[in-house]
Amino acid sequence: MRPTKRDELVQQALQAFYRNGFQATGMDMLAAETGISKTSMYKHFRTKEDLILAVLRLRDEHFRNWLYRRMEELAETPRQQLIAMFDALEEWFAEPGYRGCMFIKASSEYQDTSHPIHKQSAEHKRMLEIHITDLARKAELRDADAIARQLLLLKEGAMVTAHLGHTANPAQDAKAAAIQLIEAHRQ
Amino acid sequence: MRPTKRDELVQQALQAFYRNGFQATGMDMLAAETGISKTSMYKHFRTKEDLILAVLRLRDEHFRNWLYRRMEELAETPRQQLIAMFDALEEWFAEPGYRGCMFIKASSEYQDTSHPIHKQSAEHKRMLEIHITDLARKAELRDADAIARQLLLLKEGAMVTAHLGHTANPAQDAKAAAIQLIEAHRQ
DNA sequence: CGCTAAGTTTACCGATCGGTACACTTAGCA
DNA sequence: TGCTAAGTGTACCGATCGGTAAACTTAGCG
Numbered sequence: 001m002r003p004t005k006r007d008e009l010v011q012q013a014l015q016a017f018y019r020n021g022f023q024a025t026g027m028d029m030l031a032a033e034t035g036i037s038k039t040s041m042y043k044h045f046r047t048k049e050d051l052i053l054a055v056l057r058l059r060d061e062h063f064r065n066w067l068y069r070r071m072e073e074l075a076e077t078p079r080q081q082l083i084a085m086f087d088a089l090e091e092w093f094a095e096p097g098y099r100g101c102m103f104i105k106a107s108s109e110y111q112d113t114s115h116p117i118h119k120q121s122a123e124h125k126r127m128l129e130i131h132i133t134d135l136a137r138k139a140e141l142r143d144a145d146a147i148a149r150q151l152l153l154l155k156e157g158a159m160v161t162a163h164l165g166h167t168a169n170p171a172q173d174a175k176a177a178a179i180q181l182i183e184a185h186r187q
Numbered sequence: 188m189r190p191t192k193r194d195e196l197v198q199q200a201l202q203a204f205y206r207n208g209f210q211a212t213g214m215d216m217l218a219a220e221t222g223i224s225k226t227s228m229y230k231h232f233r234t235k236e237d238l239i240l241a242v243l244r245l246r247d248e249h250f251r252n253w254l255y256r257r258m259e260e261l262a263e264t265p266r267q268q269l270i271a272m273f274d275a276l277e278e279w280f281a282e283p284g285y286r287g288c289m290f291i292k293a294s295s296e297y298q299d300t301s302h303p304i305h306k307q308s309a310e311h312k313r314m315l316e317i318h319i320t321d322l323a324r325k326a327e328l329r330d331a332d333a334i335a336r337q338l339l340l341l342k343e344g345a346m347v348t349a350h351l352g353h354t355a356n357p358a359q360d361a362k363a364a365a366i367q368l369i370e371a372h373r374q
Numbered sequence: 375c376g377c378t379a380a381g382t383t384t385a386c387c388g389a390t391c392g393g394t395a396c397a398c399t400t401a402g403c404a
Numbered sequence: 405t406g407c408t409a410a411g412t413g414t415a416c417c418g419a420t421c422g423g424t425a426a427a428c429t430t431a432g433c434g
């Protein structure tokens with residue numbers, strides 16, 4: 001139960017990877033930026049890949065916690081919370097350092113679907129799907145699995161489009177679509 | 188009007204970059220894989236970045252041509268063609284070598300929005316948006332700009348999700364959503 | 375006190391990175 | 405025939421890549 005250098009490393013590595021990309025961030029640059037010696041890094045993680053996997057685990061935990069909490073803060077009923085997901089996303093997109101979804105980025109850099117980093121990115125999306133499907137069920141929507149998948153397609157699209165930046169407010173575009181889809185699935 | 192080595196290089200580089208990623212594909216590996224000498228490559232393109240930009244231009248042209256043509260082949264009216272976009276995507280996703288959208292990948296590896304590669308990827312998306320918006324207008328849908336943006340969010344989401352592979356058929360999920368959105372925008 | 379675990383600095387490894395220099399071959403064309 | 409443009413092979417550049425060796429400092433704890 002030591003809250004020390006290892007966690008500090010993972011946290012700072014997360015910032016660096018998110019800002020610079022995975023392949024483009026070398027271990028030397030990482031050591032220079034975090035102030036943690038290369039030797040120490042390799043005492044905690046056998047390879048760069050291991051470090052990236054730890055970073056993705058941390059990101060998964062933080063992001064899902066943040067999103068779920070924010071959805072609950074912004075709305076009361078499950079149905080309203082599903083819609084509020086896109087207001088939460090809008091807040092995120094508006095942050096100065098926004099650079100898209102870290103897991104989409106990771107799966108873009110490690111494309112092979114059998115690669116551990118790719119698989120862990122897919123796992124993150126699967127966890128999200130479970131939660132949103134559960135919420136769709138609680139909202140008593142018809143065909144909860146299908147509507148959940150549709151809402152998540154809008155979410156992925158909005159995250160990508162917000163990073164490409166050729167559209168003014170993808171989060172609200174997605175929200176408008178989500179409202180219509182949810183309305184069509186009420187029973 | 189020479190159809191020679193330069194075009195051959197761009198075409199083969201496209202394959203390599205799509206399969207391996209941009210940063211992960213070195214110029215030596217590229218020379219070995221294409222059989223074109225490194226010296227020749229640097230006679231045609233001053234830098235790797237220039238080559239990547241040429242690859243993206245070719246990809247933009249090919250992809251948009253393919254998608255627009257396939258949409259016209261699959262359906263007659265503009266409204267049906269908008270829906271058929273997702274059938275075309277499904278065909279693409281089912282191809283053995285499918286590895287996601289090259290422009291999302293490019294913008295993931297070159298994240299800075301001011302980077303030429305990022306800007307060119309955004310430009311591709313903007314060209315698509317113009318065409319789909321035009322089609323939505325021809326389909327006489329209410330609020331053509333908004334519905335076009337919504338359909339494109341579904342498209343981006345489907346492409347990402349198809350690559351992550353945690354869902355059975357994102358193209359058909361997107362199509363089902365598209366049908367409902369379009370139905371809600373009929374006038 | 376002395377042991378141990380965690381972390382440090384410094385220097386290094388072979389491999390690869392993007393990019394270049396130079397001398398050579400080949401084909402088209404006047 | 406002889407010039408030129410396009411392409412080649414080979415060898416190299418300095419920088420950086422992921423990863424390691426070895427000797428040292430520091431702090432906690434019996």
